[in-house]
Amino acid sequence: MTTQPVPQLDELAHAEAMYASVQVTLAELREALESLKKRAIAGEEIDATASAKTFVQLTDAVGRCQKAGLILNDCRNRKAGIARGGYALDMDKARVDIGCKLDQLRCAIDPGGVPE
Numbered sequence: 657m658t659t660q661p662v663p664q665l666d667e668l669a670h671a672e673a674m675y676a677s678v679q680v681t682l683a684e685l686r687e688a689l690e691s692l693k694k695r696a697i698a699g700e701e702i703d704a705t706a707s708a709k710t711f712v713q714l715t716d717a718v719g720r721c722q723k724a725g726l727i728l729n730d731c732r733n734r735k736a737g738i739a740r741g742g743y744a745l746d747m748d749k750a751r752v753d754i755g756c757k758l759d760q761l762r763c764a765i766d767p768g769g770v771p772e
Contacts, residue, residue, distance in 0.1 A: 668731040675724040682721050685714040 688710050696702055737747070 668735055671728040671731045675728045678717060678721045678724045682717045685717050689714055
């Protein structure tokens with residue numbers, strides 16, 4: 657009896673789902689904060705504890721959203737072949753350039769030879 661490994665969720669898809677989830681939470685908390693603002697402007701009594709809790713949740717959600725955005729960008733960059741420094745490596749061009757340099761070295765070693 658053999659067991660098959662459980663396929664892992666694609667890292668990019670996971671990061672996108674996490675980012676979308678945090679954005680939904682952020683939108684909900686923004687609506688709650690706007691509701692509190694409207695009630696305060698209307699002169700209604702507002703529970704300070706509930707308001708503070710909403711504000712703390714909103715602050716935490718903003719932090720999670722920023723972190724999720726960084727993770728998502730990192731995943732997208734890795735998938736596109738962009739290094740952490742922000743530059744992309746063109747592997748085909750690098751391969752051609754290395755081949756040309758090797759040909760030049762071979763010709764320098766054996767001037768009458770044909771490059772491989």
